[in-house]
Amino acid sequence: MILDALIAGLVLVAAGWTLAARDAFAAVIGFVCFGLLLTLAWARLGAVDVALTEAAIGAGATGILLLFAVVRLRGGTEEVAAATPSPPQRIAAGLLAAAIGIALALAVMLLPDPAPSLAAPAMAELPAFGLGNPVAAVLMGYRGLDTLLESVVLVFAVLAIWSMAPDRRWGGVPGPRFPRAEHGPLSLMARLLPPIGIVIGIHLAWAGADAPGGKFQGGTVLAAMWLLAWVAGLAQAPAIASRRLRLVLVAGPLVFLAVGLAGMLVADGFLAYPPAFAKPLIVLIEAAMTLSVAAALALLIAGPPERAA
Amino acid sequence: MTIYGLLGAALVALGLYGLVVQAAVLRKILAFNLLGAGVFLLFGVVARRGAAAGLAADPVPQAMVITGLVVAFAATALAIAMALRMHQITGAATLAEPADE
Amino acid sequence: MSMLLQLLGLLVIAAGAACFALGTIGLLRFPDTLSRLHALTKADSLGLGLVALGLLPFAESLGEALLPFLAWGLVLLSGATTAQLIAERARR
Numbered sequence: 001m002i003l004d005a006l007i008a009g010l011v012l013v014a015a016g017w018t019l020a021a022r023d024a025f026a027a028v029i030g031f032v033c034f035g036l037l038l039t040l041a042w043a044r045l046g047a048v049d050v051a052l053t054e055a056a057i058g059a060g061a062t063g064i065l066l067l068f069a070v071v072r073l074r075g076g077t078e079e080v081a082a083a084t085p086s087p088p089q090r091i092a093a094g095l096l097a098a099a100i101g102i103a104l105a106l107a108v109m110l111l112p113d114p115a116p117s118l119a120a121p122a123m124a125e126l127p128a129f130g131l132g133n134p135v136a137a138v139l140m141g142y143r144g145l146d147t148l149l150e151s152v153v154l155v156f157a158v159l160a161i162w163s164m165a166p167d168r169r170w171g172g173v174p175g176p177r178f179p180r181a182e183h184g185p186l187s188l189m190a191r192l193l194p195p196i197g198i199v200i201g202i203h204l205a206w207a208g209a210d211a212p213g214g215k216f217q218g219g220t221v222l223a224a225m226w227l228l229a230w231v232a233g234l235a236q237a238p239a240i241a242s243r244r245l246r247l248v249l250v251a252g253p254l255v256f257l258a259v260g261l262a263g264m265l266v267a268d269g270f271l272a273y274p275p276a277f278a279k280p281l282i283v284l285i286e287a288a289m290t291l292s293v294a295a296a297l298a299l300l301i302a303g304p305p306e307r308a309a
Numbered sequence: 310m311t312i313y314g315l316l317g318a319a320l321v322a323l324g325l326y327g328l329v330v331q332a333a334v335l336r337k338i339l340a341f342n343l344l345g346a347g348v349f350l351l352f353g354v355v356a357r358r359g360a361a362a363g364l365a366a367d368p369v370p371q372a373m374v375i376t377g378l379v380v381a382f383a384a385t386a387l388a389i390a391m392a393l394r395m396h397q398i399t400g401a402a403t404l405a406e407p408a409d410e
Numbered sequence: 411m412s413m414l415l416q417l418l419g420l421l422v423i424a425a426g427a428a429c430f431a432l433g434t435i436g437l438l439r440f441p442d443t444l445s446r447l448h449a450l451t452k453a454d455s456l457g458l459g460l461v462a463l464g465l466l467p468f469a470e471s472l473g474e475a476l477l478p479f480l481a482w483g484l485v486l487l488s489g490a491t492t493a494q495l496i497a498e499r500a501r502r
Contacts (some may be wrong), residue, residue, distance in 0.1 A: 008316040015320055015343050019327040024335055031339050038346055041313055045353045046365030053375045057382045062342065065382075066335070069389045073335050076402030083332035083403040093329040101322025108314030108354060117359030118369040124362075134364060138372035150376050157383035161390045185494035189487060196484070216379055293379075300386040304394070 004044055011037045024073065028066040035059025048212035049135045052204070056220035057297075064227065065301050130279030132210030139214070140282050144271040148260060151253040151289060154296040158249060162240055165304035171241035172305035180233035190232030197225035205290040209279075215286050219293030226298050237302055239309035249299070252292025256285050314354040320347030332403045334392040338385060345381045349374045415467040422464030429457030443500040451493040458482050 014034035021027040035058045042051035085093065122134050122142065131137045139147050165172070181187035198221075205218025229235035238245045259281050260271040267274040273281050320343055327340025352370045359367030395401060436449025462478035469475035 004310075004312045008312050011316060012319060012323075015323050018339055018343065019323060019331070019336075024333065027336060027339055031342065034343070034346070038350075041316070041350065042353060045310065045313060045357045046360065047353055047356055047371045047374070050349075050353065050371050050374050050378070053378050057378050058342075058346070062382055062385055065386055065389055066339070069335060069393060072393055073333075073396055073402055076333070076400075079401065079403055080332045085330055085332075090330050094326055097322040097326035097329070100325060101318045104318035104321055104351065105315050108311060108318060108351070111314075111355070111358060115355075115358035117361045117367045119359055119361040119364050119367045122362075122368050123364065134368035135371050135375070138368045139375065142369070143372055143376075146372070146376050150379055153380055154383055157387055160387050164390045164394045184498075185491040189491040192487060193484075214375075216375060297382075300383060304390055 007037065007040050007044060011041060024070045025067075028063065028070050031066065032059050032063040035063065049133070049208075049214060049217075052212055052214075052217040056217050056224075060224065061220055061297055061301060064224075068301070068303070128275060128278060129273070129282065131282065133208060133212065133214075135212070136208050136214055140285065141273070141278075144260070148253065148256045148271065151256060151292065154293065154300075155250055155253060158296050158299045161300060161304055163304075165306070169305045169308065171239060172309050173239050173307045174237050174299070174302040174305050175230070175307075177307065178231055178233040186232050187234075190228050190234050194225040194229055197221055197228075201225065201294070202290075205286060208286070209283070215290040215293055219290045220297055222290070222294035223297040223301070226294070227301060230298075230302070240299075240305050241309065245295070245299075248291055248295045250292065252285075252289035255288035259285055310354050310357045313350055313357075317347045317350030317354060320344070320350060323347075334395070334402060334404060335389075337404075338388050338392065341388075342381065342385060345377070349377055352377075412467065419464040419467040423461050424464075426457040426460030426464060429453045429460060433457065444497055447493045447497055447500075451489050455482075455486050455489055458485050 011034060014030055014037055017030035018027050018034055021030055035054060039051045039055040039059065042048075042054055119134070122138060125141070126132075126134060126137050129137050129141050131140070162170075181190065201218045201221035203218070204213040204221060205215050206213075208214030208218065226235060230237055240246075259273075263272040263274070264270050324340050324342075324344025324347055328337055328344060331337050331340055352374045353366075356366040356368075356370035356374075359370070361367070430453065433450050433453025436453065437446050440446045440449055459482050462482045465478050466475055
């Protein structure tokens with residue numbers, strides 16, 4: 001109880017810091033701390049898969065994205081000061097926010113008391129998938145359509161980011177050219193960490209079938225290892241016109257879609273798994289998806305093409 | 310687990326306030342992420358309360374939050390790309406209309 | 411016997427937490443970036459190692475016992491690298 005109050009207090013302080021910090025860089029650092037503290041809150045709520053995802057994507061990947069951006073968006077303080085709302089407007093916004101917060105807090109206090117739960121029906125059908133992790137069963141089985149659409153959303157997001165490039169840069173290479181680090185701490189870390197990280201990422205994705213983990217967490221670690229090598233100048237970003245890159249990006253959703261359509265022929269309907277082959281099919285989808293999620297996340301962070309191929 | 314529910318409500322309030330009041334686009338994106346985190350925490354509270362059948366939390370809201378986290382990250386990435394492009398083209402750091410000369 | 415070991419483990423974890431606290435005090439009180447980095451990196455590395463050590467009596471299997479040490483090794487590597495990079499930047 002005290003631990004929960006402490007964690008909640010720290011999360012609130014970190015959120016307040018993110019809003020109140022004067023410098024954008026300090027706000028971003030505050031946001032990364034907020035994300036990591038939120039991971040503790042998720043662990044306390046018993047949602048370990050979500051805690052892993054929050055640490056990897058919510059704090060880590062979003063943090064990298066924001067740091068890349070804050071470095072490039074410097075300046076403009078007078079313009080920002082001019083566009084900031086006046087005190088009466090801020091008070092009105094504060095009252096609106098407080099009203100919504102209070103309404104949500106009341107809703108939390110008034111949640112129905114024998115709390116409705118889908119845990120029992122979820123666990124009842126678990127053996128049919130051959131999975132030990134109920135969250136993985138929900139993601140791949142009961143709500144498989146959501147996960148399929150989510151993987152397509154990632155591809156669309158990458159396309160949308162690529163379309164932010166000027167016309168003449170289409171087909172080019174994302175990001176600045178990072179100087180190759182031959183000596184020094186960055187070079188050491190970029191040579192030492194990726195092999196370990198790749199093993200950890202694949203393990204996370206593989207272990208997600210029976211224990212907390214899964215393709216999103218594992219894919220994020222893989223993407224981070226590539227990003228580390230890229231920032232150290234040890235790996236070059238591929239041109240976005242590269243056929244292999246595009247194939248890796250869409251491999252996951254395509255495999256998922258193919259298995260779903262095959263389910264209409266072989267099993268009950270779209271995204272239904274034939275009972276004998278449920279586990280192998282799920283593992284196949286997860287493997288392809290891990291690659292695609294890693295590629296999509298790395299490309300989302302790398303950004304639109306900036307240099308000619 | 311009411312503490313985390315109240316925390317979620319507070320984060321939604323803070324995020325909403327920041328989204329409306331902060332002028333710089335990057336800070337709006339940060340506040341939007343705070344708002345999203347608050348909403349996900351509310352889902353988490355519902356999941357925790359639905360603990361049954363030997364699990365620590367109901368797996369269905371957990372799966373929804375994982376999906377939500379990934380999609381929120383994709384949306385943040387797109388928002389940042391748009392903010393950077395806007396800054397590149399117009400030099401603006403806020404969404405304010407340029408004053409007529 | 412295992413009760414005693416777990417109590418010992420808790421003491422070691424408390425020592426690790428104290429190291430983290432010291433590092434944070436250094437972060438807040440030292441005058442410039444380099445000394446703050448020094449305090450933070452040293453204290454946090456040591457603190458995490460003590461916490462990993464203190465978790466040994468609570469582990470159920472060999473893998474579970476070694477996992478915090480893997481995490482400690484990774485934090486050592488990334489912490490040292492980051493501190494060096496920040497210090498290089500701060501010196502300019």
